[in-house]
Amino acid sequence: MDLSRSPLAQPFPAIPPIAGVTLRVARARYKDWDRADLTYAELAPGTAVAGVFTRNVCCSSEVELGRENVREGSARALIVNAGNSNAFTGYRGREAVDAIMAQVAGHLGCAPREVFVSSTGVIGVPLPQDKARAGVTEALSAPACSWEEAALTIGTTDTFAKGAVAQAVIGGRTVTLAGIIKGSGMIAPDMATMLGYIFTDAAVSPAFLQQALSSANERTFSCITVDSDTSTSDTVLAFATGQAGNAPLTGWDDAGADAFAAALHDICRQLALLVVRDGEGAQKLIEVRVTGAVSDESARRVGLAIANSPLVKTAIAGEDANWGRVVMAVGKAGEPADRDRLSIGFGGHWTARDGQPVANYDEGPVADHLRGREIAVAVDLGLGDGQAIVWTCDLTHGYIAINADYRS
Numbered sequence: 001m002d003l004s005r006s007p008l009a010q011p012f013p014a015i016p017p018i019a020g021v022t023l024r025v026a027r028a029r030y031k032d033w034d035r036a037d038l039t040y041a042e043l044a045p046g047t048a049v050a051g052v053f054t055r056n057v058c059c060s061s062e063v064e065l066g067r068e069n070v071r072e073g074s075a076r077a078l079i080v081n082a083g084n085s086n087a088f089t090g091y092r093g094r095e096a097v098d099a100i101m102a103q104v105a106g107h108l109g110c111a112p113r114e115v116f117v118s119s120t121g122v123i124g125v126p127l128p129q130d131k132a133r134a135g136v137t138e139a140l141s142a143p144a145c146s147w148e149e150a151a152l153t154i155g156t157t158d159t160f161a162k163g164a165v166a167q168a169v170i171g172g173r174t175v176t177l178a179g180i181i182k183g184s185g186m187i188a189p190d191m192a193t194m195l196g197y198i199f200t201d202a203a204v205s206p207a208f209l210q211q212a213l214s215s216a217n218e219r220t221f222s223c224i225t226v227d228s229d230t231s232t233s234d235t236v237l238a239f240a241t242g243q244a245g246n247a248p249l250t251g252w253d254d255a256g257a258d259a260f261a262a263a264l265h266d267i268c269r270q271l272a273l274l275v276v277r278d279g280e281g282a283q284k285l286i287e288v289r290v291t292g293a294v295s296d297e298s299a300r301r302v303g304l305a306i307a308n309s310p311l312v313k314t315a316i317a318g319e320d321a322n323w324g325r326v327v328m329a330v331g332k333a334g335e336p337a338d339r340d341r342l343s344i345g346f347g348g349h350w351t352a353r354d355g356q357p358v359a360n361y362d363e364g365p366v367a368d369h370l371r372g373r374e375i376a377v378a379v380d381l382g383l384g385d386g387q388a389i390v391w392t393c394d395l396t397h398g399y400i401a402i403n404a405d406y407r408s
Contacts, residue, residue: 008277008285008373008393009160015147015178016165019201020044020241024142025153028135030083030121030128036153038132040139041078041197042108044241049075049116050210052217054234060087061094062117065101066235069113073206075239076110079136080154080195081119082182086127087232096127103136118195118235120182121156151180154195157402158184158278164270168202168263170246170256175202179267183275185226185403196221196236196271202260203242205250212261213238213268220268223300224391226279227399228308238264276391281398284316286375286391292343293386298335303390305333306377313395319370321363323351330379341382346370354382 021043025036051070053063079100086093101112108115119127151161166177183194204212213236221236242248249257277285288306293299306312306329315322323344330337340355347369350358369375375394 004159006159006278007283010274010277012148012151012161012163013165015163016176018176018178018199018241019243020047021199023145023147023150024139025145025149026135026139026142028081028131030081030131037082038135038139039080039150039153040136043076043239044243045076046242047075048073048204048206048209048240048242049237050206050213051235051237052214054231056230056232056234058088058232060085060119060233061097062086062119063233063235065097066116069116072113074114075116076108076114077104077116078197078237079104079115079117081127081132082154082156083121084119084125084127085121085123085233086119087123089124089126092126096129096132099129100132100136103133107140116237118233120195120233123232147178147180154180154182156182157280158182160278162271162274162278164267164274166263166267168256168259170202170249170260173244173246175200175244175246175260177263177267179271181271181275184278185280194231194234194275198238198264198267200240201244202240203244203246203248204240204260205248208249208251208257209238209240212264215261216265216268220265220272223389224272224276225304225307226276226393273391276393279393280402281396282393283396284373284375284394286316286377286393288377288379288390288392290379290381291387292381292383294336294384295386296388299386299388300390302330302333302335302337302379302381303388305329306379307390307392310395313392316370316375317394317396319367321346321351321366321370326377326379336383337381338383343380343382345378347376
């Protein structure tokens with residue numbers, strides 16, 4: 001399995017401490033590897049929580065319990081297991097999660113529902129309770145770690161640690177948002193994707209935090225794809241410790257609410273793009289911008305049809321300006337489109353306009369663009385005002401190599 005660092009990797013940012021958040025890692029040894037694979041985040045009493053989760057109907061017990069518990073709006077801890085997804089494991093998988101929640105709750109003196117658990121890795125193998133128990137025990141007394149250490153620990157086939165930071169001003173007080181995420185393959189969002197965690201010291205009500213996260217998710221995590229496969233474990237959680245001392249945000253009309261929501265959207269976008277940059281085997285980051293659709297949602301669906309097309313992705317991997325494959329993907333999307341109004345372009349150069357190849361089209365500038373690492377695909381449907389941006393990566397031999405022996 002080739003897990004050499006992605007050529008699209010970004011350096012890990014300098015992320016300051018978030019008041020009310022303590023990170024620790026441990027070795028549960030879920031797989032035969034020499035690395036930390038259990039992350040523990042301890043959260044201050046009164047921390048608000050919001051989340052979005054996969055719609056995959058074969059989801060894990062971690063997702064089912066997360067959906068239930070996030071409705072209560074409070075959190076004291078997060079445990080993330082790497083190397084075993086604990087999905088499709090029946091009652092044994094549920095028992096393992098219940099045991100982790102009870103163990104951490106007993107340590108903190110909180111309700112088990114305030115302990116959130118995520119697991120990622122191989123599907124169909126129950127999470128070993130003895131290893132989980134030992135790993136949690138080690139984590140509870142481990143020294144505090146850095147954001148980058150936590151980001152590395154939650155990864156599986158990731159080739160670099162992924163983190164992001166943003167700030168907002170609320171009532172004269174600066175609040176900070178920090179996020180870490182894992183994801184490289186099995187990436188096709190359906191409500192959420194990957195495992196992502198955002199922490200802020202802002203005081204935010206659970207209801208407003210949920211509204212802001214759901215809104216940001218629709219335009220970030222739900223607009224990326226690597227391979228069209230929606231994970232059984234996809235989770236994005238946001239935690240607000242309230243330690244910044246701002247007047248609590250409870251709705252969109254509150255002073256500073258727009259600034260906070262913009263910062264949350266910013267950090268979600270940063271994290272989402274990092275996942276695409278680490279797409280398994282990826283050599284190129286692809287932005288698909290769709291305009292002229294009948295609605296924004298229709299534009300997003302067209303964009304995802306293009307971004308998920310193996311023929312489009314392999315053409316870009318081969319640096320081939322085969323715009324006919326983009327036309328094909330638009331046509332199969334099942335959304336309103338008119339062949340005679342369709343325009344296609346790469347890197348700011350139109351190759352087809354209004355259903356016809358551009359007269360005297362010079363492929364040279366497009367070929368030069370496709371030789372780069374970041375590729376822009378433009379599609380104008382000519383039907384309305386709907387628009388969307390979707391991000392993906394190319395499809396290379398590396399994707400096959402990684403996934404052909406994933407369980408090893």
